Amino acid sequence: MTALSKLRNIGISAHIDSGKTTLTERILYYSGRIHKTREVKGDDGGATMDFMDLERERGITIQSACTQVKWNGHTINVIDTPGHVDFTVEVERSLRVLDGAVLVLCAVGGVQSQSLTVDRQMKRYGVPRITFINKMDRTGADPFKVTAQIEDKLKVTPVPLQYPMGAETEFQGVIDLIDMQAVYFEGPNGEEVVRKEIPAEFADEAAAARTKMLETLSLFDDALMVTLLEEAAPEADHVRKIIREATLSQEITPVMMGTAFKNKGVQELLDGCTAFLPSPLDCDVVAQDLSNINESGRGEPIRLSTEEGDPLVTMAFKTVLEQFGQLTFCRVYQGQIKKGGTYINARTGRKVRFGRLLRMHANDREEIDVAGPGDIVAVVGVDCATGDTFCGDGAEIALENIFVPEAVLRLSVEPLTQGGGDRMGKALERFRREDPTFRVLSDPETGETIIAGMGQLHLEVYVERMRREYNVDVLVGEPKVAYRESPTKEVRFNFRHRKQTGGSGQYAHVVGRLRPIAEEDSEETFRFVNEVSQGRIPKEYIPAVEQGFKRAIEKGPLCETEVVGAEFVLEDGSFHEVDSSEMAFKTCGFNCAREHLRKAGMTLLEPIMKLEIEAPDEYQGPICGHVSSKRGLINSTEAQYGSTVILAEVPLAEMFDYANELRSMTQGKGQFSMEFLKYKQTPKNVQAEVVERRRMEREERMAMA
Numbered sequence: 152m153t154a155l156s157k158l159r160n161i162g163i164s165a166h167i168d169s170g171k172t173t174l175t176e177r178i179l180y181y182s183g184r185i186h187k188t189r190e191v192k193g194d195d196g197g198a199t200m201d202f203m204d205l206e207r208e209r210g211i212t213i214q215s216a217c218t219q220v221k222w223n224g225h226t227i228n229v230i231d232t233p234g235h236v237d238f239t240v241e242v243e244r245s246l247r248v249l250d251g252a253v254l255v256l257c258a259v260g261g262v263q264s265q266s267l268t269v270d271r272q273m274k275r276y277g278v279p280r281i282t283f284i285n286k287m288d289r290t291g292a293d294p295f296k297v298t299a300q301i302e303d304k305l306k307v308t309p310v311p312l313q314y315p316m317g318a319e320t321e322f323q324g325v326i327d328l329i330d331m332q333a334v335y336f337e338g339p340n341g342e343e344v345v346r347k348e349i350p351a352e353f354a355d356e357a358a359a360a361r362t363k364m365l366e367t368l369s370l371f372d373d374a375l376m377v378t379l380l381e382e383a384a385p386e387a388d389h390v391r392k393i394i395r396e397a398t399l400s401q402e403i404t405p406v407m408m409g410t411a412f413k414n415k416g417v418q419e420l421l422d423g424c425t426a427f428l429p430s431p432l433d434c435d436v437v438a439q440d441l442s443n444i445n446e447s448g449r450g451e452p453i454r455l456s457t458e459e460g461d462p463l464v465t466m467a468f469k470t471v472l473e474q475f476g477q478l479t480f481c482r483v484y485q486g487q488i489k490k491g492g493t494y495i496n497a498r499t500g501r502k503v504r505f506g507r508l509l510r511m512h513a514n515d516r517e518e519i520d521v522a523g524p525g526d527i528v529a530v531v532g533v534d535c536a537t538g539d540t541f542c543g544d545g546a547e548i549a550l551e552n553i554f555v556p557e558a559v560l561r562l563s564v565e566p567l568t569q570g571g572g573d574r575m576g577k578a579l580e581r582f583r584r585e586d587p588t589f590r591v592l593s594d595p596e597t598g599e600t601i602i603a604g605m606g607q608l609h610l611e612v613y614v615e616r617m618r619r620e621y622n623v624d625v626l627v628g629e630p631k632v633a634y635r636e637s638p639t640k641e642v643r644f645n646f647r648h649r650k651q652t653g654g655s656g657q658y659a660h661v662v663g664r665l666r667p668i669a670e671e672d673s674e675e676t677f678r679f680v681n682e683v684s685q686g687r688i689p690k691e692y693i694p695a696v697e698q699g700f701k702r703a704i705e706k707g708p709l710c711e712t713e714v715v716g717a718e719f720v721l722e723d724g725s726f727h728e729v730d731s732s733e734m735a736f737k738t739c740g741f742n743c744a745r746e747h748l749r750k751a752g753m754t755l756l757e758p759i760m761k762l763e764i765e766a767p768d769e770y771q772g773p774i775c776g777h778v779s780s781k782r783g784l785i786n787s788t789e790a791q792y793g794s795t796v797i798l799a800e801v802p803l804a805e806m807f808d809y810a811n812e813l814r815s816m817t818q819g820k821g822q823f824s825m826e827f828l829k830y831k832q833t834p835k836n837v838q839a840e841v842v843e844r845r846r847m848e849r850e851e852r853m854a855m856a
């Protein structure tokens with residue numbers, strides 16, 4: 152096993168098309184993992200990391216693959232994170248298990264919306280990062296502009312460690328500002344890194360860039376400040392140490408540059424990863440101690456250790472179904488996983504045997520016997536869900552679960568062939584388990600199966616996977632926005648449930664109030680407050696009432712969508728010695744909530760998306776007008792190199808055909824990306840329309856059923 156200090160778990164994150172896949176491919180090539188470079192959209196089977204057929208066709212990476220490379224005496228686990236926003240959860244998941252990351256930016260496009268999203272996620276998980284400015288060979292490449300954007304938009308101090316020798320077609324290589332050498336990438340595929348004296352034409356600029364780098368770094372290190380004041384030359388190793396420390400504390404991001412496609416700069420970036428990104432030893436991992444539950448029902452925080460001999464703590468961060476069973480990717484945080492070992496799933500309490508351990512390289516795998524802290528391995532044939540923690544004897548620990556974004560779009564699906572229902576069920580169960588943002592619901596009245604997710608592409612991919620992997624063709628309904636409903640005024644209730652059928656009857660009675668959750672920014676969707684005194688309702692029935700309320704808010708009175716922001720206060724009630732039961736109180740709570748939600752001034756909430764559009768300047772007017780006509784709000788427009796970037800907020804309901812609309816409006820020259828921002832109240836007229844449409848659809852369905 153590699154010494155822990157020489158292990159790096161890194162992710163590569165980027166806006167789509169920044170060159171992340173190409174870069175990963177080059178990393179595999181230069182580190183000797185593969186022997187030939189391939190292009191992403193080439194005809195020789197596509198890049199190694201995109202191993203799903205579908206990904207190959209679409210040219211995007213949907214599932215993050217994990218692979219291990221050796222570099223400079225270090226072991227680097229590279230997790231290829233997806234770039235498309237619809238798959239943000241995959242990015243979140245991989246960030247959870249990473250120690251450091253490379254943020255790839257395009258030298259022309261710079262910091263784009265998705266880079267912002269990814270950056271936010273990295274901050275949330277405290278992941279230190281190196282920025283790689285790719286595509287230095289492209290027309291319009293401007294690393295200085297991109298560096299300024301890092302400071303402006305990402306609010307982190309960029310420290311360029313390199314100075315470009317030329318740009319666009321003239322890009323020759325980089326100047327290493329720490330060792331003050333020119334670095335060239337020679338040979339047919341740039342495999343020979345050649346260091347030379349800095350050419351005279353770049354000498355002054357490079358010297359100025361080095362001074363700037365050192366000045367910035369001196370803000371983080373007093374000794375360097377003194378050295379600079381004395382006009383002495385700092386030691387290269389000292390400079391590296393400062394960069395490493397400031398990177399780990401996330402005060403700076405080192406900036407490196409090159410072109411993956413033209414084979415320049417990648418090896419230097421790998422050196423940068425080993426020099427400046429953290430090892431598992433540098434990361435503090437805090438989990439919940441389930442043997443020590445506090446008042447709020449959570450485990451007390453516990454710091455995990457990388458000491459030898461501690462019990463295992465590992466998290467399943469990704470599951471993939473294969474022909475021979477489930478493949479579960481695990482990151483070890485503490486202790487060791489051993490082949491044949493038995494571990495406890497902290498969520499289910501069940502013991503599971505880890506029969507086979509694998510180290511993954513894109514689609515190849517190597518059998519291993521043991522894995523320690525910091526390792527990322529795959530376990531074969533273990534049944535579990537994403538986010539589960541497994542513990543060895545002596546540990547009862549859960550790593551906090553990952554943040555799961557909202558599912559804003561729904562699609563009804565129906566198998567087209569006889570016998571397809573079973574296979575569809577299996578497929579959906581599998582997808583649901585692999586992807587926490589993918590939800591499966593069924594409508595008890597119509598029997599319809601509904602899938603919900605984060606966007607059109609997200610759901611389309613699953614429909615396509617059903618077709619390919621499970622051989623079920625499905626009829627897909629119109630995509631539907633996942634609206635929500637929320638009460639706006641308080642209503643009192645005094646509700647009795649009574650039923651007399653032959654022998655024993657049912658009796659339950661509840662009194663209280665239903666009101667909107669007061670705090671506007673509260674993320675709570677449901678709140679239950681028990682104010683019943685002196686056993687007016689026996690204690691054992693109170694949870695039943697709560698369950699009844701909870702069931703009722705699954706379908707609101709407006710559109711049968713989820714109710715959010717509702718608080719139920721149970722004040723009083725009564726019971727009957729013989730006829731009261733849990734069941735009776737549950738039914739009572741349910742019927743009471745159903746009836747009173749109707750009177751609570753329900754308002755419809757709709758998902759608002761953050762939209763980023765890029766198109767040639769001349770289309771700016773029409774695009775903005777069009778967005779406004781969709782009830783959109785333009786936040787900013789920014790021109791760069793003849794193209795305009797427009798940032799806006801638009802209701803998802805208006806965006807279903809946007810890809811086509813934008814294409815025809817811009818003659819195919821416009822691009823956009825979209826991501827969920829927030830739920831917001833719909834205007835009254837829109838609410839009325841939606842409610843009416845849903846009512847008609849419901850009637851139609853009922854008539855057909």
Ligand code: GDP
Nearest residue numbers: 167168169170171172173191286289410411412
């Ligand atoms: P991803 O979507 O971020 O994974 O990006 P890809 O690696 O799929 O690259 C997107 C497109 O950009 C492909 O057509 C690549 O060939 C191209 N590309 C990647 N790196 C470079 C580069 O350094 N220079 C240029 N000019 N094109 C690049």
